[in-house]
Amino acid sequence: MRSVMFRFHVCAGEIFELKAELNSDKKEKKKEAVKKVIASMTVGKDVSALFPDVVNCMQTDNLELKKLVYLYLMNYAKSQPDMAIMAVNTFVKDCEDPNPLIRALAVRTMGCIRVDKITEYLCEPLRKCLKDEDPYVRKTAAVCVAKLHDINAQLVEDQGFLDTLKDLISDSNPMVVANAVAALSEIAESHPNSNLLDLNPQSINKLLTALNECTEWGQIFILDCLANYTPRDDRESQSICERVTPRLSHANSAVVLSAVKVLMKFMEMLPKDLDYYGTLLKKLAPPLVTLLSAEPELQYVALRNINLIVQKRPEILKHEMKVFFVKYNDPIYVKLEKLDIMIRLASQANIAQVLAELKEYATEVDVDFVRKAVRAIGRCAIKVEQSAERCVSTLLDLIQTKVNYVVQEAIVVIKDIFRKYPNKYESVIATLCENLDSLDEPEARAAMIWIVGEYAERIDNADELLESFLEGFHDESTQVQLQLLTAIVKLFLKKPTETQELVQQVLSLATQDSDNPDLRDRGYIYWRLLSTDPLICHIGTLASVYHKPPSAFVEGSRGVMHKRLPAHVGNAAGGSAPEAAPSIIPSQGDLLGDLLNLDLAPPTTAGPTPSTSGMQMGGMDLLGGGLDSLVWLPAMKAKGLEISGTFARRAGVIQMELVLTNKAMSVMTDFAIQFNRNSFGLAPAGPLQVLTPLGPNQTIEVSLPLSTVGPVMKMDPLNNLQVAVKNNIDVFYFSCQYPISMLFVEDGKMERQVFLATWKDIPNDNESQFQIQDCHLNSASNKLQGSNIFTIAKRTVEGQDMLYMSIKLSNGIWVLAELKVQAGNPNYTVSSGTRRDR
Numbered sequence: 001m002r003s004v005m006f007r008f009h010v011c012a013g014e015i016f017e018l019k020a021e022l023n024s025d026k027k028e029k030k031k032e033a034v035k036k037v038i039a040s041m042t043v044g045k046d047v048s049a050l051f052p053d054v055v056n057c058m059q060t061d062n063l064e065l066k067k068l069v070y071l072y073l074m075n076y077a078k079s080q081p082d083m084a085i086m087a088v089n090t091f092v093k094d095c096e097d098p099n100p101l102i103r104a105l106a107v108r109t110m111g112c113i114r115v116d117k118i119t120e121y122l123c124e125p126l127r128k129c130l131k132d133e134d135p136y137v138r139k140t141a142a143v144c145v146a147k148l149h150d151i152n153a154q155l156v157e158d159q160g161f162l163d164t165l166k167d168l169i170s171d172s173n174p175m176v177v178a179n180a181v182a183a184l185s186e187i188a189e190s191h192p193n194s195n196l197l198d199l200n201p202q203s204i205n206k207l208l209t210a211l212n213e214c215t216e217w218g219q220i221f222i223l224d225c226l227a228n229y230t231p232r233d234d235r236e237s238q239s240i241c242e243r244v245t246p247r248l249s250h251a252n253s254a255v256v257l258s259a260v261k262v263l264m265k266f267m268e269m270l271p272k273d274l275d276y277y278g279t280l281l282k283k284l285a286p287p288l289v290t291l292l293s294a295e296p297e298l299q300y301v302a303l304r305n306i307n308l309i310v311q312k313r314p315e316i317l318k319h320e321m322k323v324f325f326v327k328y329n330d331p332i333y334v335k336l337e338k339l340d341i342m343i344r345l346a347s348q349a350n351i352a353q354v355l356a357e358l359k360e361y362a363t364e365v366d367v368d369f370v371r372k373a374v375r376a377i378g379r380c381a382i383k384v385e386q387s388a389e390r391c392v393s394t395l396l397d398l399i400q401t402k403v404n405y406v407v408q409e410a411i412v413v414i415k416d417i418f419r420k421y422p423n424k425y426e427s428v429i430a431t432l433c434e435n436l437d438s439l440d441e442p443e444a445r446a447a448m449i450w451i452v453g454e455y456a457e458r459i460d461n462a463d464e465l466l467e468s469f470l471e472g473f474h475d476e477s478t479q480v481q482l483q484l485l486t487a488i489v490k491l492f493l494k495k496p497t498e499t500q501e502l503v504q505q506v507l508s509l510a511t512q513d514s515d516n517p518d519l520r521d522r523g524y525i526y527w528r529l530l531s532t533d534p535l536i537c538h539i540g541t542l543a544s545v546y547h548k549p550p551s552a553f554v555e556g557s558r559g560v561m562h563k564r565l566p567a568h569v570g571n572a573a574g575g576s577a578p579e580a581a582p583s584i585i586p587s588q589g590d591l592l593g594d595l596l597n598l599d600l601a602p603p604t605t606a607g608p609t610p611s612t613s614g615m616q617m618g619g620m621d622l623l624g625g626g627l628d629s630l631v632w633l634p635a636m637k638a639k640g641l642e643i644s645g646t647f648a649r650r651a652g653v654i655q656m657e658l659v660l661t662n663k664a665m666s667v668m669t670d671f672a673i674q675f676n677r678n679s680f681g682l683a684p685a686g687p688l689q690v691l692t693p694l695g696p697n698q699t700i701e702v703s704l705p706l707s708t709v710g711p712v713m714k715m716d717p718l719n720n721l722q723v724a725v726k727n728n729i730d731v732f733y734f735s736c737q738y739p740i741s742m743l744f745v746e747d748g749k750m751e752r753q754v755f756l757a758t759w760k761d762i763p764n765d766n767e768s769q770f771q772i773q774d775c776h777l778n779s780a781s782n783k784l785q786g787s788n789i790f791t792i793a794k795r796t797v798e799g800q801d802m803l804y805m806s807i808k809l810s811n812g813i814w815v816l817a818e819l820k821v822q823a824g825n826p827n828y829t830v831s832s833g834t835r836r837d838r
Contacts, residue, residue, distance in 0.1 A: 111144035135173035178218025378413030408444035453487025640664025683710025744788035748808030
């Protein structure tokens with residue numbers, strides 16, 4: 001406590017003495033006092049109590065003293081805003097001083113005093129300085145605008161300072177131009193949508209002219225601004241590149257990198273077959289190489305930038321590989337960056353040189369660098385396929401050194417090479433197995449286990465090797481445990497009789513004795529897969545994820561059974577015709593083909609298998625008792641929601657019969673349905689009526705009436721319907737096919753005379769003829785009429801029964817058909833025709 005008080009008294013004494021000296025009449029004494037104040041301020045002493053006395057010293061013609069006072073003001077104005085207003089009149093006066101240095105000093109200090117109260121007083125002096133006759137004052141004022149914008153952006157915009165800044169881009173002095181660009185760029189960064197730097201060819205030309213004459217930092221500002229410009233064409237790009245290229249030889253590395261940035265961007269617009277393009281590539285290499293002769297810190301910055309450049313255009317430095325070879329006295333951060341660039345530049349032409357260098361690095365004393373060098377050899381093998389064999393040979397040489405960390409890194413790398421080039425370099429496995437006992441790092445042990453499991457059929461004692469790892473299973477890291485579990489399961493699949501006990505042991509360790517959830521889950525997955533025989537052959541596919549056979553979630557993996565015509569005893573042959581493969585999608589693409597693609601099965605005796613006709617209409621049963629319900633959206637594809645259904649026509653209204661099943665664990669609500677445009681304009685006639693929440697494992701049946709007044713677009717096949725169903729979980733999509741018979745309207749019976757006239761009037765191009773084989777129609781007219789297929793007339797011609805039928809679709813299309821039936825012959829001929837109803 002005593003020391004604190006003593007210090008306080010000393011400070012108070014110092015302040016009293018400084019106050020007296022600051023108010024002295026002697027200029028030299030006053031200047032020395034201000035220097036002492038600044039010195040105390042610099043070492044952290046609080047001299048804010050002297051604020052009024054220091055401000056009084058502003059009234060002087062001595063430039064040195066004025067600079068010191070302004071420095072004090074910048075430091076303490078924020079903590080003494082009320083007293084800082086005292087200095088406003090002096091600022092205004094100094095901005096009109098005959099000496100341009102004092103005018104510039106005043107405007108610079110104004111920008112650094114971040115006090116809202118005095119900001120508005122500084123606008124008029126700043127406006128005068130922006131139009132000052134001296135370029136030094138103008139360039140200082142330009143920077144002040146950016147600082148003032150940071151304090152009060154609205155004030156700067158209202159006072160028109162931004163427009164004045166834009167005018168300064170056309171200034172005759174290059175330094176004023178550079179500072180104006182820097183100020184506008186800084187303002188644009190804080191207001192990205194302001195579009196302050198609206199560059200055009202004229203302003204770009206002015207910037208390029210100023211580029212040659214301004215200072216190095218001014219050049220950086222201008223180059224960064226140029227990089228944001230998008231040229232109109234390749235000629236303008238080439239012109240800008242030609243004028244920027246001389247900056248590549250600048251002594252300042254920041255200027256060089258800014259110039260490289262501009263050239264890299266504008267090269268995108270240059271045709272690669274242009275001679276100048278090749279010349280530019282050659283010009284970019286020397287300055288980048290020169291940057292690497294600087295001190296290590298600058299080297300690192302240059303290398304990081306070069307790394308980005310070679311990722312985009314490796315051809316720039318493809319002949320400069322030696323520059324990136326590591327020197328013995330390089331810091332580790334420089335070595336690692338050079339190593340990365342070497343890998344990116346590696347190609348078939350220089351791989352021998354690179355591998356020799358990397359092999360040399362692998363014998364150094366720096367362990368981290370050695371590890372990176374060994375990994376680099378593996379990356380070269382993966383990048384340059386032709387060098388893979390040479391890389392593997394180099395890695396084997398390193399393994400022979402028996403240096404522990406080198407061997408372990410080499411095994412990790414070889415595992416990656418095995419995965420990239422399977423069944424190519426397995427001859428080295430024996431050498432790897434010899435070093436099994438020396439592996440003590442988790443990544444290396446996991447890599448070796450993967451190799452043993454992957455190539456178990458080529459390793460005689462693979463089970464013994466994996467069993468040796470299993471002895472200390474609980475002491476291993478999670479990475480090794482997971483890999484060991486997978487490897488033993490692979491081994492079991494390849495040698496099931498020899499390794500049954502081993503796989504049971506590892507599954508027991510993973511599921512019953514482990515606390516790691518990842519390990520436990522993987523163990524349970526493998527256990528279930530191995531205990532479900534049909535899924536064993538699907539390991540590595542989606543079936544192993546869903547734990548279901550592919551037929552459960554892959555469309556088209558199984559056929560759909562249709563109802564058939566009842567059996568008929570009077571079959572002359574006493575047997576049945578061979579069964580044709582059922583088809584869900586109709587074979588004809590036009591409307592007539594779809595309409596006549598009937599699913600009519602021939603009669604059979606009580607024999608083995610009913611046969612199907614060659615004419616089908618996916619899901620359509622004109623003569624049976626109804627349609628089977630099909631699964632349209634499996635639960636696996638809809639987060640637990642399964643949708644099945646069928647179509648029906650009742651009292652002239654098409655009904656979509658839906659069955660919604662919740663196979664998820666959460667409640668489903670807020671159901672809605674929507675159709676895509678389709679061939680016949682089918683659309684929901686009302687909302688989907690699911691009135692109660694659908695709980696887990698619950699099923700609900702919903703009947704959705706459909707109209708035919710929706711938007712129309714031809715689908716393939718014609719009866720395809722694309723549906724979207726929404727609930728509180730997500731939106732799900734599926735497609736289904738409705739029977740064309742759903743579109744047959746009830747007033748489709750045509751008058752005989754009209755039928756005859758219409759049949760004669762149908763053009764030949766609209767007529768089609770089909771053969772129906774192995775079909776028996778006994779008293780089918782009534783059944784067909786139930787599906788709105790009407791028999792208009794029947795007559796016998798030359799021993800053949802001729803049936804004439806009419807169908808009308810919901811969109812007004814009439815279909816007329818003639819069915820030729822000969823007694824005792826199960827093969828019929830259908831002639832059909834159609835025309836749009838007028």
